[in-house]
Amino acid sequence: MINRNPQLDANRALTHLLTTEGLPAAILLQILDTAETFMGVTEREVKKVPLLRGKSIFNLFFEPSTRTRTTFEIAAKRLSADVINLNIAVSAQSKGETLLDTVDNLSAMHADMFVVRHSQSGAAHLIARHVQPGIHVINAGDGRHAHPTQALLDMFTIRHYKKEFHNLRVAIVGDILHSRVARSQIHALTTLGVPEVRVIAPKTLLPRQVERLGVRVYHDMRSGLRDVDVLMMLRLQKERMQGAYLPSSEEYFKYYGLTPEKLALARPDAIVMHPGPMNRGVEIDSEVADGHQSVILPQVTYGIAVRMAVMAILAGSQSGDSV
Amino acid sequence: MRIHIQNGRLIDPQNRIDAVRDIYIADGRIQSIDTPPAGFHADRVIDASHLVVCPGLIDLSVRLREPGLEYMATLESEMSAAVAGGVTRFACPPDTDPPLDEPGLVEMLKHRARNLNQAHVYPIGALTQGLKGEHLTEMVELNDAGCIVFGQPNALPRNLRVLMQAMQYAATFGFSVWLSPQDIHLAYDGVAHDGEVSTRLGLPGIPVCAETIAIANIVLLAKETQVRIHLCRISSAEGLAMIRAARQQGVKITCDVSINHIHLSDMDIGYFDSNCHMTPPLRSFNDRDALRAGLIDGAIDAICSDHAPVDDDVKLLPFGQSETGATGVELLLPLTLKWGLEMKRPLVEALAAITCRPAGILGVDAGVLAPGVVADICIFDPEDYWKVTPSALLSQGKNTPFLGMQLPGKVRYTLVNGNIVYESSVS
Structure with missing residues (x-):
């Protein structure tokens, strides 16, 4: 049985964002407050901060989406991360590779963060449970469950x-x-x-x-x-x-x-x-x-600042102590 | 081989015996109890002090995954698991690939099982060809090949006219019909009990009425056709109430419940634990408690393992895409004992649900300890608690919601036809 809140690490800091259910109000407010600080960035001439420089963020979209994927991509780029977009609906899965095989392969390419969208409820939880400590998972929509x-x-x-x-x-x-x-x-x-x-x-x-x-x-x-x-x-x-x-x-x-x-x-x-x-x-x-x-x-505009905030908070959380 | 089982606590639920008695076995049968037959010299004496000696367990649902699904499990692995769990007779659902709808397939399975010389295997014949719910199988031919009952696992046929005719035909020859009460349209794409948990997790729900409507249809058709019905795996309090009511009206109907459904509820799904993905779904606490109580008053006739070995490849998937079912044949005894302990029922009553009562449903002369009967015996230590781990299970399927739990009851010896087919290395 799997009981521990899978979104929080041993220090009760956010290590994955999978659902809003069960998250303390303080963490939700921390995300909103951090997003406020990024509002300025999105309105500047040079819309970039170096918070995630050198980090690799994989957008894993097992279900087609243009809008959500784009806003995550913009958010990551404004934080200076390297972004890799994968539309898996039309690649590996159709060749019979399982979800976790795909994740393992991408983890081997030294991903720091996965942004996941999947048609099945619970897919992001499954990935979060499976990845190495230090890799963060953001749920960009799983089935009917959470966004x-x-x-x-x-x-x-x-x-x-x-x-x-x-x-x-x-x-x-x-x-x-x-x-x-x-x-x-x-x-x-x-x-x-x-x-x-x-x-x-x-x-x-x-x-x-x-x-x-x-x-x-x-x-x-x-x-x-x-x-x-x-x-x-x-x-x-x-x-x-x-x-x-x-x-x-x-x-x-x-x-x-x-x-x-x-x-x-x-x-x-x-x-x-x-x-x-x-x-x-x-x-x-x-x-x-x-x-x-x-x-x-x-x-839509605020969406970019909020996604920047989530990525920045996850990247700043202590890695390696989440399991 | 002549065997003397010494100083054991003999429990025979059929005759409500619970006493220290010796058993003497020769020529594959129990020769006598308590006093040795004249001139009896044992080839082997089993010291059963502090152990329970009971009839070999009878499991109404064990999937061997043969033919066709050998990547999940094989006859060899699952037969070994069965006897390690003290199970000496079991029924196999016909949902193999291809389904057990032809005499040749059944003969092959019986033959392969017989050669392994372990437990007695009772293949459940498919009620309809390919289990498609359209055309009847050759039930009499299948019976000659070794099927003593006929079933349609997982859901009712869509076409109730076909179901009625299948019942009529089975009744003609005195065969009983085993059905899984689930309406296929109401279950639709559901993967969990339709309730608060499925709502929170965003899992498509299977409403209780998928079960109750199926039971209502079955009961009405059973009245119409006078066939003997066994309902496999009921999951809800409401369904159970309908079965009670049908019995009061004289409908010939029995039912079983799985080890999973008497211990777990949909809450155990937690954060999408695919080991809790079951058919029928794990339902609410109230349903679970009703099933636990239904075993006491006899509304539920038997507990089965609903053994379904499933490998990681099909379990390590998002909940809704994962295969349903769990390994269980080695947990039948421990989880039945756990039920008995939690409900404060005597051992003799708990064991009835996995010995004489399922024997009656299957219609076999077994599940009893008496002179003259085939010596199928389970000897276990009720005080030995063991931890469920992948390496502790012989089944090729290692997935079960009970992984990591400490459970009571370790089998020490299993005898089939008077031969020791399993002997625990620890003693």
């Missing part, structure tokens, strides 16, 4: 606009069942002290006993949005229409799409967030996505 850097950049965004967490009502809207983003957001929000986290979705898109994660469940978007300070929309995958989760994207938009009229039920100063890429007209109306309450583009 911690996305949740952290969302927390950064919320703190930027709302200053505090302890007085907020936050609603997460959409396909919670399949969403690693939603799970990581819920754990980050509850850990940081948000008193009321709501999830809004039809019953087909909610996982069993989701209320045990500390959220209030709403099926009716209008009552769920009432008086909220932050709206976090989720992307609805087109595949959901092929199974029996939903009848059509039109009906979904009608009941769960964010329109100006539904947004009006939230607090007047509510902010609207989305992890991207957006399906306009499915989960969100263009008028809202491009409206004055939308902070969707700033989220």
Whole structure:
């Protein structure tokens, strides 16, 4: 049985970032505070600091992604690391090499950090358990399980606009069942002290006993949005229409799409967030996505600073004592 | 070979005997108990002082991985593991590659097993061709080849009409049908119990209704066809309640549970421990406790190991991609004893779940210690706690959630047909 928190080393410092669940609030805040210091860097003429000079970061993407991979790549380069991108979906795995064989081979090339995305929940944990001490793993999304850097950049965004967490009502809207983003957001929000986290979705898109994660469940978007300070929309995958989760994207938009009229039920100063890429007209109306309450583009900017912060903290943690 | 087992604590659950008695064996059978037959001279005397002497254990599910899956385990390795675990008879599920759906395959397996001269092997015949749930197998031919029961492991056939006809056909010849109560559509892509743990870990869930709906279908079809049904590996409290109710209505139905499901719950998955990836899934604490209690009142008839040797190549994968199952035949006795100790049940009751009760389900004349019966015997030290490690297991499969645990009960001798087929080096 595997019980010790695999993200922390013997000194309870962060050695891998796998999920926001089970991380102390102090570590989440340390990441946000460190990200603040990098905000200046990203706005400078010369957008580089030498913190990770000589370090090799491997972006291991077992599932296609352009956006997340790019932001990790930019973050690493701004820290002066060497970045190697591997799209394994189309290379080794198709030749029959196992996940851990791939990791072993890349470790032999003296990797310092792996940024991993995989379609299976738990893939990043498996790799973290397997790598040599001193190699750090960042989960860039595993199955439906976790996407911690996305949740952290969302927390950064919320703190930027709302200053505090302890007085907020936050609603997460959409396909919670399949969403690693939603799970990581819920754990980050509850850990940081948000008193009321709501999830809004039809019953087909909610996982069993989701209320045990500390959220209030709403099926009716209008009552769920009432008086909220932050709206976090989720992307609805087109595949959901092929199974029996939903009848059509039109009906979904009608009941769960964010329109100006539904947004009006939230607090007047509510902010609207989305992890991207957006399906306009499915989960969100263009008028809202491009409206004055939308902070969707700033989220992307903050994402780079947050990922820089995570990499810098991991690289600075004591190596060799994590097992 | 004439054997005298001396000073042992003889436990015969069938007759509820628990007393120090000697056993005298000759010509492969028990000749007498307590008093030696006239003129008996033993070739070998086994000193069983401080040891328990019980019927050879009977395991209702041991995968040998033959034919076709020899990379995971071989007949030789798994037969040795079985007798090292005190198991003298066991049933093999037909989910081999190809499945056990042809008499030739069954004859080959029986023949190879017989040559090893270890435990008695009972191949479960495939209920449908290729286990595809479409066409019936030649059950009578398979019976001639050595299959005494027929089954469809892992999930019910999609087509209930085919299932009903398979039951009718089996009932015609008096064969019992062994089914795994899981609805394939409701289980779908699930890899863990649909509950808080699967929600947190983002693992696709298998709802309890995948089991209960399958049980409901089976019970109704069993009423219709009057066939004798055995349910393999139940996992939920609700499922168990339905079995109790069906029995009260007179449906001929028995069921078993695995060593994993009476000790573990979905919480044990921890951080994606693929050793806890099982079919059916490990369910909640409440379910586990209901199964543990169900063994006491007899609602559950037997404990089996659900032995599934799986190598690292298919276990060291993300949870959902890893192979299901765990090695277990060497843990059947220890984990049954552990259940008995934790539930404060007498040894004779714990051993019933792995001797006479599974014998009755399998329909074999075994699992009992009495003059005249075949001398299949397990002799073990109930006080000897041992640590489960890869090197302590003879099975080629080393993966089990119990790795690293100290468990009670070490087998000292195993006898099959009156021959000593296993003798522990430590004593």
